[in-house]
Amino acid sequence: RETYDPHANIDRWLRVWRDERLFEAGDLTPASPKDEKRTLVVSMFPYPSGDLHMGHAEVYSISDTMARFARMRGHQVLNPIAWDSFGLPAENAARKRDLDPRDWTYGNIDIQAESFERLGISFDWRTRFHTSDPEYYRWNQWLFLKLYEHGLAYRKEAPVNWCPNDETVLANEQVVQGKCERCGTDVVKRNLTQWFFRTTRYAQRLLDDMDQLQGKWPDEILSMQRNWIGRSTGAHIDFAVEGRDEPVRVFSTRPDTLYGATFFVVAADSALADELCDAEHRTRFEEYRAGLASKAEMDRLAIDRPMTGVFLGRHALNPVSGEKLPVYASDYVLADYGTGAVMAVPAHDQRDLNFARAFDLPVRVVVDTGEADPAETGVATAGDGVLVNSGSLDGLRKDEAIARVIADLEQREVGQGAVTYRLRDWLLSRQRYWGTPIPIVYCDACGAVPVPDDRLPVTLPESGYTLRSEGGKAPLETAAAWVRTDCPSCGGEARRDTDTMDTFVDSSWYFLRYPNPHYEDGPFDPAGIAAWLPVDEYVGGKEHATGHLMYARFLTKVLHDLGMVPFTEPFTRLTNQGQVIMNGKAMSKSLGNLVNLQEQIAQHGPDAVRVTMLFASPPEDDIDWADVSPAGSVKWLARVWRLAGDVGAAAPASGDADQQLRVAVHRLVDEATQAMEAKRFNVGIARLMQLTNILRQAVDRTPGPGDEAVREGASALVRMLACFAPFTAEDCWVRLGREPSVLRAGWPEADPALLVEDRVTCVVQVAGKFRDRLEVAPDIGEEELQRLALGSGKVQAALGGAEVARVIVRAPKLVNFVPAR
Ligand code: ANZ
Numbered sequence: 001r002e003t004y005d006p007h008a009n010i011d012r013w014l015r016v017w018r019d020e021r022l023f024e025a026g027d028l029t030p031a032s033p034k035d036e037k038r039t040l041v042v043s044m045f046p047y048p049s050g051d052l053h054m055g056h057a058e059v060y061s062i063s064d065t066m067a068r069f070a071r072m073r074g075h076q077v078l079n080p081i082a083w084d085s086f087g088l089p090a091e092n093a094a095r096k097r098d099l100d101p102r103d104w105t106y107g108n109i110d111i112q113a114e115s116f117e118r119l120g121i122s123f124d125w126r127t128r129f130h131t132s133d134p135e136y137y138r139w140n141q142w143l144f145l146k147l148y149e150h151g152l153a154y155r156k157e158a159p160v161n162w163c164p165n166d167e168t169v170l171a172n173e174q175v176v177q178g179k180c181e182r183c184g185t186d187v188v189k190r191n192l193t194q195w196f197f198r199t200t201r202y203a204q205r206l207l208d209d210m211d212q213l214q215g216k217w218p219d220e221i222l223s224m225q226r227n228w229i230g231r232s233t234g235a236h237i238d239f240a241v242e243g244r245d246e247p248v249r250v251f252s253t254r255p256d257t258l259y260g261a262t263f264f265v266v267a268a269d270s271a272l273a274d275e276l277c278d279a280e281h282r283t284r285f286e287e288y289r290a291g292l293a294s295k296a297e298m299d300r301l302a303i304d305r306p307m308t309g310v311f312l313g314r315h316a317l318n319p320v321s322g323e324k325l326p327v328y329a330s331d332y333v334l335a336d337y338g339t340g341a342v343m344a345v346p347a348h349d350q351r352d353l354n355f356a357r358a359f360d361l362p363v364r365v366v367v368d369t370g371e372a373d374p375a376e377t378g379v380a381t382a383g384d385g386v387l388v389n390s391g392s393l394d395g396l397r398k399d400e401a402i403a404r405v406i407a408d409l410e411q412r413e414v415g416q417g418a419v420t421y422r423l424r425d426w427l428l429s430r431q432r433y434w435g436t437p438i439p440i441v442y443c444d445a446c447g448a449v450p451v452p453d454d455r456l457p458v459t460l461p462e463s464g465y466t467l468r469s470e471g472g473k474a475p476l477e478t479a480a481a482w483v484r485t486d487c488p489s490c491g492g493e494a495r496r497d498t499d500t501m502d503t504f505v506d507s508s509w510y511f512l513r514y515p516n517p518h519y520e521d522g523p524f525d526p527a528g529i530a531a532w533l534p535v536d537e538y539v540g541g542k543e544h545a546t547g548h549l550m551y552a553r554f555l556t557k558v559l560h561d562l563g564m565v566p567f568t569e570p571f572t573r574l575t576n577q578g579q580v581i582m583n584g585k586a587m588s589k590s591l592g593n594l595v596n597l598q599e600q601i602a603q604h605g606p607d608a609v610r611v612t613m614l615f616a617s618p619p620e621d622d623i624d625w626a627d628v629s630p631a632g633s634v635k636w637l638a639r640v641w642r643l644a645g646d647v648g649a650a651a652p653a654s655g656d657a658d659q660q661l662r663v664a665v666h667r668l669v670d671e672a673t674q675a676m677e678a679k680r681f682n683v684g685i686a687r688l689m690q691l692t693n694i695l696r697q698a699v700d701r702t703p704g705p706g707d708e709a710v711r712e713g714a715s716a717l718v719r720m721l722a723c724f725a726p727f728t729a730e731d732c733w734v735r736l737g738r739e740p741s742v743l744r745a746g747w748p749e750a751d752p753a754l755l756v757e758d759r760v761t762c763v764v765q766v767a768g769k770f771r772d773r774l775e776v777a778p779d780i781g782e783e784e785l786q787r788l789a790l791g792s793g794k795v796q797a798a799l800g801g802a803e804v805a806r807v808i809v810r811a812p813k814l815v816n817f818v819p820a821r
């Protein structure tokens with residue numbers, strides 16, 4: 001007897017798919033604009049860190065199933081692939097092994113490309129490109145210069161992580177608990193002049209446009225983005241400070257508490273603190289500032305840590321009461337949020353209260369919330385209440401007081417209503433080699449000069465640089481011949497910028513290039529944009545909630561404003577896949593619980609791995625590989641395969657198709673279709689398994705496999721299987737006696753006539769007299785029928801409140817209520 005071999009025909013089907021170009025989306029730049037029958041399914045593109053791993057298999061199984069489903073339903077589907085091939089791991093690997101990062105990167109890409117094919121992922125390979133190709137990164141440079149031209153790219157000083165031992169800048173992920181990942185030395189902050197994109201200019205639109213995404217993106221991602229943007233409304237208030245001409249401005253969300261301010265705090269690491277400190281307090285201040293460890297901002301914001309700070313020797317004047325407030329410097333105030341200075345209201349702000357208690361400063365309640373005195377409890381009261389100790393504001397409620405204070409400040413020109421965002425500008429510069437060179441040159445005479453379009457791309461030097469830092473030089477700084485250039489403006493001697501761009505620049509627009517990846521007249525082809533974009537289904541991990549997804553949304557809005565794309569949001573729907581874990585833990589080398597994808601494929605075949613991934617849970621849930629059974633998936637695929645063989649080998653039976661079986665088949669097709677539309681692929685597979693079972697039973701009884709209903713059911717099963725287990729589905733299709741490819745056969749459609757459930761009419765009587773009629777299922781139970789009948793308004797009217805003495809039920813046809821007399 002033949003047995004199912006999940007590996008037997010892999011090469012055959014790969015060849016057929018390739019030769020018949022089954023995964024190609026047809027014309028990628030058609031003249032007709034996008035419509036709902038043209039679907040772009042995109043997974044967040046891979047980083048070539050080595051061969052594919054389990055996580056890749058999961059994401060691409062999900063997106064591939066979406067693509068295949070849409071394709072089988074008659075959509076024109078583009079399922080593209082590219083590689084996110086710049087980045088630090090390549091540089092680290094190259095430095096360790098003295099390689100060219102190109103060799104490592106492109107070698108891994110080839111390995112991954114082959115693995116994708118052998119997993120049966122239906123990519124349109126014509127889209128393939130790599131962000132480290134000069135023909136791609138040239139457009140990163142072009143876009144950078146567009147943003148520069150529009151005031152959206154600028155330079156300023158900003159701190160980087162610096163390892164004094166290795167004399168090199170470290171990325172955040174290379175700093176482990178404040179120490180250098182490589183040598184364990186304490187990491188310090190160093191200021192460098194760096195490039196930024198002005199994401200903050202788009203803060204409000206990033207917030208507003210989320211309306212378009214509601215219900216289409218996971219709520220969790222939307223709320224993470226909302227928090228990340230962090231909109232606060234309140235007021236700017238100007239405080240005069242002794243010995244300074246200009247007032248110092250603060251941002252407050254609670255201007256109503258202005259009379260409760262008892263001191264004033266500026267960020268210790270700000271230029272303002274430095275300026276405000278008088279001679280007498282300078283030594284202590286400088287000691288304090290030097291001692292500020294490179295604490296993460298979140299730690300600094302934490303409410304429960306001990307408060308530290310120093311008095312600067314000056315006072316600020318409350319603009320409404322004229323009260324003198326001592327000015328402190330502390331690290332609990334952040335230099336780059338709001339204005340970097342706060343009026344401290346200890347009664348109503350917990351961090352201010354903690355500071356006041358540590359420094360023995362007064363606590364004055366100005367909003368009576370009915371709660372106990374914060375000075376005694378140590379708990380600030382932040383709720384609504386009535387103003388007290390606040391001059392003319394006394395008696396107002398919080399919101400009234402906020403409006404009154406703002407009006408007052410505006411009238412006296414010492415402040416105004418204001419909105420602040422937590423979102424920061426996007427720091428772009430990386431002191432790295434393997435990335436896009438920043439297309440700016442510096443000339444002593446002309447300053448920073450953009451590289452003209454016709455001199456792009458500025459390509460990376462392929463030799464003459466070193467990845468091992470020398471005296472703290474960035475790798476590109478060591479490429480002396482490359483750095484030296486002439487000024488595009490005056491022709492004099494000039495130097496190139498030696499930083500490269502954050503790789504999030506590469507990933508913020510790559511999807512726009514898919515329809516025409518070698519386009520030369522711009523970053524992307526307008527015809528391709530009109531035909532395919534925006535992305536209909538985007539699939540990727542939620543670790544990108546506030547990074548990649550925010551950057552891509554930002555850049556899309558910029559491109560929209562430049563008139564380059566017609567839409568304002570890049571990704572219409574978003575699906576986040578869960579993680580593949582093992583025994584309840586994330587897989588990692590150090591835990592020794594890594595599951596190797598290639599071993600799984602070698603053991604169970606690509607189809608069983610895909611089916612196992614999708615059957616384990618809905619896409620967004622984690623999959624614990626210890627709890628799933630790829631062997632069980634193989635068994636099921638083998639059952640389908642045998643079934644297809646049995647049905648394909650049988651001669652058609654004479655006589656009518658088994659009507660009951662047809663009803664069951666069409667119901668399961670209908671349920672599977674709905675599950676697919678809702679992206680409940682696990683439910684879809686469960687319906688396919690049910691279908692396998694009922695078909696097996698039908699094959700094993702008369703009239704057996706030749707029955708028309710069995711043949712119809714088997715055909716539907718195999719076509720649906722093609723979305724999950726593409727190789728096996730092709731095998732089964734041939735076994736059914738059909739011509740490959742099953743992909744062309746389309747998704748089965750449930751016949752609505754077979755989905756209507758049978759109904760019978762039930763007559764309802766009161767005391768033997770007809771009162772109502774009910775449509776019920778033929779197999780309805782007596783209790784259920786009686787309950788329904790008693791619920792009838794006509795029956796209740798006829799009973800007129802009388803008690804029921806007896807009920808006669810003849811399900812499903814008759815119910816008779818006999819009232820008590
Ligand atoms: C006075 C006040 C009274 C405040 C009160 C709050 C409550 P969110 O909501 O996060 O925007 N603040 C302003 N700038 C700051 C900075 N750079 N570092 C640390 N804290 C800063 O918080 C805004 C509030 O945080 C502001 O309103 C300010 O304190 C503080 F009962 O002003 B508030």
Ligand code: ZN
Binds near residue numbers: 443489491492494
């Ligand atoms: Zn010049």
